[in-house]
Amino acid sequence: MADNKDLEDVAKNTTEDFYELLGIDILADESVIKRQYRKTSVKYHPDKNPDNAQAAEQFILLGIARDILLDPALKGEYDRQRRRQQERELEKGRLGAQRRQMVEELEKAEREGIQNLKRRREAATERDQLIARLAEEGRKKREEYQDRIQKEKQDEELKAQLDRSVKVRFRREGEAATWDKDVMMSMFERYGHIDAVVIGSDKKVKVPGEKHRRLEATVTVVYDRLDSAYAAVTGGKVDYPFLESVAWASKESETKSDLKAKFSAPSTPLGTPQPSKTFKTSFGIGKGLGAAPGRPQFANLKELEEYTLKRCKELDERRRMQREQAG
Secondary structure: OHHHHHHHHHHHHOOOOHHHHHOOOOOOOHHHHHHHHHHHHHHHOOOOOOOOHHHHHHHHHHHHHHHHHHOHHHHHHHHHHHHHHHHHHHHHOOOOHHHHHHHHHHHHHHHHHHHHHHHHHHHHHHHHHHHHHHHHHHHHHHHHHHHHHHHHHHHHHHHHHHHOEEEEEEEOOHHHHHOOHHHHHHHHHHHOOEEEEEEOOOEEEOOOOOOOOEEEEEEEEEEOOHHHHHHHHHHHHHHOOOOOEEEEOOOHHHHHHHHHHHHOOOOOOOOOOOOOOOHHHHHOEOOOOOOOOOOOOEOOHHHHHHHHHHHHHHHHHHHHHHHHHHO
16 A cells, blocks of 8 residues: 555656656557566566666666556646646746756655655665575475484484394205295394395405305395394304304394393293284384384385385495595
8 A cells, every 4th residue: 555655646746757667658558558568678677687776777767667558547647747747847848947946956855755765666676676585595404304303203213113123045956945934034033033045145255365256145134122132142153054044133232232132031932923013013114004103105015115225225325435444
């Protein structure tokens, strides 16, 4: 409402020729006015004229001209003022010096009025830009915070899973050449309930003193209890001496497992199935099955295996980077 009142004051008092400014005829209709405004304002747009105060002032003046000429009431006031201005210009040549000075002072006051309107519009534009910039900065900060929380949550999930994971290595030769997930499951379920068995990619390993490289397999066994994983680490190599190694997938879990093994005993005997917490309900596999809070959801066993293998690789890469930084 205040801006419309300002426009009305400008329409009644301005000495600017808005028709000439837009390059249109006095009889131009609304579509011509809008088209010419778009065409002319592009030349003076602040984005195309950075740090150009004169262009910025011209751009605002074009907006004022458009607003006045598109409003029938304001346009009528402006046209009447424009005619009076033209008549005054004709009379000024016939006026004396004193009268001419009075007219010039009035015109100066009119120009100051339109300058005040320009300044108010500039201030409003700067305020809008500031609000938009603050809103964008706030949005980015919220996204960064959400990403950080999500990353921390994923790290916690990975850490909890790796705490219960055991890495088994053996040579791919003899009977072990055909060992698969089912065989590893039958070997290691004696220590407790297993959530998943992930078969890694076989690698050729150079052995000191031997001419040829040997093929070595790596398998990750994920238990649903830390004490079960502890039993596998402490007893796996004893029960299966032909294995190269049975160790923690995560070095950090070794210290934790020592403490938990001393101060907490399993609520059920090792190796006893736990019907209340199965592999599927533990990891949320399948529709309609309740997953433990904070754990990722999987559609099938294959997705869980891929997820576990990916997390193990991420941990290995993280350790490698930490060793490089420490070196």
